[in-house]
Amino acid sequence: DRDGNGQHGNTTGPLAVSMERAPLPQLDDAKVRRDLLSLTDRNACLLLQALRWRVTRSHEGTQRKAVLDDFAINDYLGVGQPPGGAVYSLVRSPSVDVREYVTRLLDCLSTSAKGREYMLRRELVTLLHDQMMAEEGDTMVRQNILCALQKLSLRRKASTLLIVNGTIGWLHDILVNSRNDDLCDFSELYAMALLMNLCLRPAGCSYCEKECPDVLVPLRQFLHAES
Numbered sequence: 442d443r444d445g446n447g448q449h450g451n452t453t454g455p456l457a458v459s460m461e462r463a464p465l466p467q468l469d470d471a472k473v474r475r476d477l478l479s480l481t482d483r484n485a486c487l488l489l490q491a492l493r494w495r496v497t498r499s500h501e502g503t504q505r506k507a508v509l510d511d512f513a514i515n516d517y518l519g520v521g522q523p524p525g526g527a528v529y530s531l532v533r534s535p536s537v538d539v540r541e542y543v544t545r546l547l548d549c550l551s552t553s554a555k556g557r558e559y560m561l562r563r564e565l566v567t568l569l570h571d572q573m574m575a576e577e578g579d580t581m582v583r584q585n586i587l588c589a590l591q592k593l594s595l596r597r598k599a600s601t602l603l604i605v606n607g608t609i610g611w612l613h614d615i616l617v618n619s620r621n622d623d624l625c626d627f628s629e630l631y632a633m634a635l636l637m638n639l640c641l642r643p644a645g646c647s648y649c650e651k652e653c654p655d656v657l658v659p660l661r662q663f664l665h666a667e668s
Contacts, residue, residue: 464507465499470515477518477527482536489531489542492517493549496556509555518546523564532572537582540572544585551589557596566593566602574611579628587628591635597642603635604644612636613653 473492477485496512499505512518519526531543547569550556560566569586576583590608593599603609612632615624624632639645640656649656 464504465495465511468511468515468517470517473517474519474522474527478530482534482539485531486538486542489539489546493542493546496549505553506555509550509553509559512550513555513559518543520559520562520565523562528565529568532568537580540582541580541585544569544572544582544589548585548589548592551592557593557599560589560593561596561598563598563602566590566599567606570603570606570608579624584625584628584631587631587635591631591638594635594638600639600642601644604639604642604648607652609636609639609645609648609656610652612639613656 473488476488480488496505496508499508516522516526518528518531520528523529528543528547531539532547534540534543547560550560569590573583573586573590576586590599590603594603612635616629616632616636636656640649
């Protein structure tokens with residue numbers, strides 16, 4: 442179509458909608474997994490960022506669903522290949538930048554039901570839990586993992602693993618000592634949300650009764666501070 446000046450106008454209408462819903466080009470899943478393990482730290486971070494943008498910049502609906510399906514079917518991160526899958530090395534990488542970029546991608550995936558389904562492997566949930574506890578202080582890596590685990594804990598499989606691994610006790614300790622640990626508001630909010638999710642489970646209640654009966658103390662402190 443042309444406008445009144447004889448110039449081509451912007452594409453609108455059904456064609457634009459069709460373009461937004463079109464599937465994105467297919468990635469070479471084997472190459473992605475291989476490159477994540479062989480590239481320099483900087484280039485690995487750039488690849489992880491590109492994968493995250495593939496999700497966040499896709500159009501919601503059909504295209505976003507197709508992107509998330511690709512992650513699960515083609516297993517770009519090697520979630521289904523423990524312990525040799527790329528994600529298991531990246532989360533434990535000596536490079537804090539690599540750890541930050543991969544956990545940002547995992548947090549991004551955890552925002553959708555399909556992404557959570559992809560991540561719900563015993564090894565990955567346990568890996569994230571262990572790395573969260575291994576981080577020294579309230580780092581961006583720990584914040585990304587905390588946020589991802591809070592969303593994963595909505596699923597019974599993940600919450601059971603977190604309870605068994607003692608996450609409730611760890612959350613209780615960092616919340617009680619939040620001032621000493623310089624816990625930021627974001628971390629405090631998600632730590633409290635994860636704690637409450639886990640305590641909703643009967644197994645979580647039993648853990649609290651045996652291991653940390655004063656678990657309501659940080660909750661009361663949090664509610665008092667918010668009022």
